[in-house]
Amino acid sequence: MRVLVTxxxxxxxxxxxxxxxxxxxxxxxxxxxxxPFDAPDYxxxxxxxxxxxxLQSVFARTAPDAVIHLAARIDLKGVTATDYAANxxxxxxxxxxxxxxxxxxxxxxxxxxxxxxxxxxPRFDQDYCPSTLYGESKVRTEQIVRESDGGGxxxxxxxxxxxxxxxxxxxxxxxxxxxxxxxxxxxxKQKLFKSYAYAGNIAWQYFRLLTAPAEQINRRVFYLAxxxxxxxxxxxxxxxxAMGAPPIRTFPLWLVHMFALVGNALNMAGxxxxxxxxxxxxxxxxxxxxxxxxxxxxxxxxxxSWEEGVQATVDWYRExxxxx
Numbered sequence: 001m002r003v004l005v006t007x008x009x010x011x012x013x014x015x016x017x018x019x020x021x022x023x024x025x026x027x028x029x030x031x032x033x034x035x036p037f038d039a040p041d042y043x044x045x046x047x048x049x050x051x052x053x054x055l056q057s058v059f060a061r062t063a064p065d066a067v068i069h070l071a072a073r074i075d076l077k078g079v080t081a082t083d084y085a086a087n088x089x090x091x092x093x094x095x096x097x098x099x100x101x102x103x104x105x106x107x108x109x110x111x112x113x114x115x116x117x118x119x120x121x122p123r124f125d126q127d128y129c130p131s132t133l134y135g136e137s138k139v140r141t142e143q144i145v146r147e148s149d150g151g152g153x154x155x156x157x158x159x160x161x162x163x164x165x166x167x168x169x170x171x172x173x174x175x176x177x178x179x180x181x182x183x184x185x186x187x188x189k190q191k192l193f194k195s196y197a198y199a200g201n202i203a204w205q206y207f208r209l210l211t212a213p214a215e216q217i218n219r220r221v222f223y224l225a226x227x228x229x230x231x232x233x234x235x236x237x238x239x240x241x242a243m244g245a246p247p248i249r250t251f252p253l254w255l256v257h258m259f260a261l262v263g264n265a266l267n268m269a270g271x272x273x274x275x276x277x278x279x280x281x282x283x284x285x286x287x288x289x290x291x292x293x294x295x296x297x298x299x300x301x302x303x304x305s306w307e308e309g310v311q312a313t314v315d316w317y318r319e320x321x322x323x324x
Contacts, residue, residue: 002026002103003210004064006049006094007071009033011167012110012160015203016068017042023207028062030055031071036167049090055097063103066210069094070110072141074169076134084137091141098151106154108209109145112138113161113223119286125157125221142221156209156217161225161290165199165309166316174275176317179239182246187284188253191231195290198309201226201302208299222295229289230306238307242314256281 003020007013008029014036017027026041035044045058049071071094073086081088091109098107115138116122117131130136142157149155164172178184205224209217240248251259263277304312 001065001210002028002062003066003068004028004030004059004062005068005070006030007069007110008044009036010070010074011165011169011199012163012202012206013068013070014167015165015199016070016206019200019203019207020210028058028064030058049086049093052093052096055093056100059097059101059104063101065103065105067094067098067104067107068110068206068210069108072110073137074112074134076132078133078137081133081137084133087134087137088140088144091144092148095144095148095151098153099148104151104153106210106214107150108206109141109150109155109157111142111157111159111221113159113288113290115139115142115159118283119288121288121290150219154214154218156219157221158206158209159221159223160202161195161197161223161288163197163199163202165313168199168313173317175236176239176243176313179236179248180243180245184236184240184248185256186233186236186248186250187256187281189250190285190287191233192285193229193231193287193289195223195225195288195292196230196235196306197225198302198304198306200304200309200312204303205295205299212298216298222298223290223292224295225290225292226302226306227292227296228306232284235306235310238310239314242310243317 003025005013005017005027008017009031017029020027021039021041029035029042029044030047032046032048047054047058049055071086073084078084098104114130114132114135116129120129128139130139145155145157202224209222237248260276260278260281263274266274267277
């Protein structure tokens, strides 16, 4: 199968492309950034999904059998809806390109768990309650896909949760820096269970959804994460142990809340990069556990344990910090 992966230089896109290559598929990557790797059966196309003509050209040249759409703006720093044009106009362009490309038989469109605020478990697929502009833009992603029937092919929507692992976002790399230096701390004594996703496992889920029978996936929504929720305390403690870092200290909640207020003041004073404030504390303390039973039924068991993921992440972190 020839698969076009948009956003192939991102964390999930890179892992998905590598999984598809491992499964003997041909992959065309599409991203604004350079190719994340070189490999047989992989071609890379630098293109913005906001450039409709260029996007159509890539689709025509690669003639994919399937599309996995991952390209998006994913940070929370936007101040207006236009800052997230990639998640709205870009999606329209991808859907149009899918419709205009006769070879495409299936498309996976990527949304986000943040179509609902953190901690809210929706009652049905279109039970939306975003709390950020990014989340609102991903609601529009889903609405555009539904309104266009996915471009007239078999389609599904995926909502990844927090994804971690090698090549992860700089925000989470900063967390590794803090753990390594003994500066990370636990906020209270709760274990804080969350439906996290190891990158290798989420790539497996995309692969299995891509190849599943149409009756199992068509016009459906799937949350993507590891099937067992991960305790934030146990996860970070295991990272510290694997890194040979000092044991992570626990601060009482009253002190953590005071520290967050200091962070709020620093942010308001212009120190935007100060990493801790009430917003981040709220996200840390909020547990979220999704029912992944249907995802498990379609995708099967996952290839990596979370302990294996931790070791791979630490190995990657050591390698990349040594290279710097």
